Each structure stands twice: as structure tokens, then as C-alpha cells.
Amino acid sequence: MTQLALVIDLNTCVGCHACVTSCKEWNTSGEAGPMVDRNPYGAEPTGTFFNRVQSFEVGEFPHTQTVHFPKSCLHCEDPPCVPVCPTGASYKRPEDGIVLVDYDKCIGCEYCSWACPYGAREIDEQQKVMKKCTLCVDRIYDESLPEQERKPVCVLSCPTSARIYGDIHDPESEASRAINEAGGYQLMPEWSTSPANHYLPRRRVKIAIHEEDLQRADNPLRKEDRGPRAPTTRTTLDDSTSW
């Protein structure tokens, strides 16, 4: 069984919001219709987004690190939002594990948003239906796109490649390898929703730099360290040939 998901590397995310804006751009102009934007150029803009980046400061000054945390639907393997839906508008696709909302069936009762512990669902205050990340389902199967572009748009737009997309049930996929090799984890594991999206932890990056690494011992540009020169009294090949 396939379970498509995102693996988000918190170690490389720089919090640039490229995934947020590209997600909004792709999905607001897609076939599912616009996503509401209220007061977009005012002081307090608000609207529906499938993906948001939050920032946290970890540690006590001066020993702090900033962690940027992209947050979207995690496409849980046991999604608590799906069984509570009274109309069947929320469903998990058996073929690829994507959790979707059928906007034509949704009655906007918000019950699914009560049932999601991650707050991944947002009501569109204009269309009055519940919306959430679709994992760009209208993109990843689009055969009119070149194959390398058949990925969620947030993955393509990430300038630091902090977002990896793939089938986490396939142990050979890039996503699975990233989870296994870099210690990928799930959010709020205490609720046993088994989120498909994983996060890669911050890693302490430390390289040992020795003095010799900074200054090459055999640097040819350094005069005093030049090797022995050829004696100038002897005839060289240049002296004996003339062309």
C-alpha cells in the first residue's frame, strides 16, 4: 500500500515561506477554486492557507536557536478527522493515503476540525467548506507536466530542499531513507494518529577544523614554503632549444 507524505527537514528549513506562498498560489488558482483572502493588503490580513510556517526560539539567550516549523495536514494513517465526518466529504484515499475533502459534499459543520489535534483544517470563510492540504493531488498525477515536476509545489519551491516527498511505505524511497537515516519523527505521537508526514530533527552540525586545514602546508602561493628551485647555472631544455 502506498502512503504518500512529506518529510520536512527542520535542520535545513530557513523559514522563508516559499512553500507557503507557492502552496497558496497553486491551490488558489487550481480547479478547487480560490482560497479566501480577507483584508490582504491591510494591517491584519487573514485567509485560508494549507501550509503555514511557524517560528520558535529554543533555548535561553544567548544559547538560542531559531526553529522554523512548517505546518500542514499530516495525512495521518489513522486520521481522526475522517470517521467523524457526517457526510463522507472527508476521506482517505486507499490508493495513496492522501486525506482529502470533497468540497461539493462538505456541509461546513466544522466537526472534523474539532477532531484534528493538529489544527490542520481551516474553514474557507467565503466558500463555507473545510479545506486542507491536498498534497497537490491535482499536480502529482498530472501527466502533462514533466516527470520531475510531478511533486507537491511546496517541495519544488523549497530553496533549501528541506521538503522531501515520497511513499513512506516504500523502504527504498527518498522519504523513507531520510526518515530512517536522519531520525524522522511524528508530531504528537501520544495521540497515536500515526501521521504520515515526518519531520527530521535539528542536528548539531560540528566539524573539527584544525590549523592545517585553514592553511595548506604545501600552499604554492606562499613564498617561504616553496620547494627547492632548480639550479640556475645548469643549462636547461629552454636554453638549448630555439623555436
Next chain:
Amino acid sequence: MKPAISVLLLTTLIGAGQGLFLAYYSAEWLVLLNILPLTQSDYGGEAAGLSFLLLAAGLLASFFHLGHPERAWRAAAMWRSSWLSREVIALPAAMALILAYALTKLTENDPLVFSLGSRIPLSVSMLAGFGAVLAVCALFVCTAMIYACLRFLRQWHSPLTVLNFILMGCASGFTLATVLAAFTEDTSLGYFSGMAIFLTIAALLSRYASLSRNRRLRSPSSLQSAIGVHHPSIRQLAQGAMGGSFNTRAFIHNYGTALLRLVRRGFILLAFVAPVVLLLVASPATPSLLVIAFALQYIGLLAERWYFFIEAEHPQNIYYQMIS
């Protein structure tokens, strides 16, 4: 959680309607079994009619909760998995059976179907009423389970939620039945009043149990588990939206603890203490006191339901540290 006014009205109105029907239908059985004296004036039909109207008003209120009320019929589809869907089936079923009971009584077109022994005649209205009792019980469970089944909302995820909904609905329904009995000089008044006092006290005990349970609850989630960074000191710098979002508007309230304490004490006084006192001091000669008792209890139960929403802490609020 932020309270949804339409849901407060829905749950309190249908609770009172269900309780009212149970009061009159149980009184009819007790009269049949010679436990209660035969009443000179039988207003069971009218009472069931009022119960139907309360349920209908609740149903109407619920539509205001929906983004697309015109698609509400779709909500009956997922009854296998969703308690909300089950409620959407149980509510009209209870309404239809209560209406059938009311109409057969009011039109006095109530043919006998069969008799249990020689003393207990079972007419169409009695059978419809029996079906309505089953539907009303199912409706109580469905309505409460909508909240109790959400395991992340731990303040709701308890059998006490179901018990509270049943006891509070029945208590307000029996208080309303006492009011009606006082105005119609029904001999069942003593039964209604006694049951209303008993149910109100039982509801108070059960609600108090859930209040003290909720006070002790500690969330298993933390900011550390929410973002997976295990450091004791984490401070949120940005929450991903400038002017707030659905997440900050739907789940996070910013009422002060003073107001919450006031509402908590207020609903205990209005929904439980005051009605019991008024029911004890009121007599059939003073029906206005009973009207006040029901009015206070209903307002108190609205406040109780408001507090019920406020009490529930959604784990997603962890992601909005700057507000919550």
C-alpha cells in the same frame, strides 16, 4: 473551544423537549399501572406537541451552525462511523414518533392495537410513544457522544458527558412538565415535580463530578511533543499568520478567569440550585414560581453548555502560544 451559539441552543432545546416527552409518557404508563391516580385532564397530546416544537426549534438552530445548510441531508450518510450522522437520523426519527404520538392523542383517533393482559390496553399512541422513547434515548446518547467521542478533547472524552446530557435534558424537561401540569391542574404534578427535583440534584452531582475531573486533567501534549523539539525552554516567535486564522478564531477564547468563575458559579446556581428551591416552595396555586423555575433552569443550562465548550482545551492551541 469557542462556544457555537447554535449548538448551545440545539442541545438545550432538544434536551428539554426530550425530557418533557419522557415525563408525560412515563406519567401515562404510571397511571395505566395504577401507580399514579387517574388524571381528570389528559394533556399528554399537547405536551408531546410542545416537545415536538422544542425539538424542531433545536433542529432549526442547528442549521445556523452549518456553512451549507442546503446540503444538510447529506449528513445522514455516515451513520456507521459518525455520531453526528447518527444524531441527524435520531433527531427527525424522535420528532416523527413524538408527532405521531401527539396527533393520535389530539385527534382522539387512537385505535387499540392489542392489550397486555386485561388491564393494559396498548393503542397506536402508546406504541408510537414507545418508539419515541427509544428514539429519544438514542438521541440523548448520539448528541452527547458527538462530544464524548473526541478523544483529544479530554474534558469531553468521558462517560460523564453522556450522563450529564441525559440528566440535564431530563431535569429541564420534567421542570417544564411541572409547569404544564400546574396550568392544566394535572394530578401528575407531584410526580413531575418530585422527579424534576431528583433529576436536577442528580444532574448537579454528575456535573460537579465532571467539573472536578476536568480540573485535575493534564494534557499529554506539550509544545515539545507538538513540534518534536525536546528542550525545556521554547518560545514562539511567529505563528504563521498576521491577522489570525481559523485556528486562532475557532478554538481559542480569551475570556478571563474571573468571567469563567462567574459563569461556573452562575450556572450551578441557575440551572440546579434555584430550580430545586423553587420547585420545593412552589405549590399548584403559584404556577408563576414554576415558570420562573423553568426559565432560570433553561438560562442556567445555556450557561452550562457555554462553559462546557470553554472547558474543552483543543490540543491545536499549543501551536498558538502567543494567544492561548
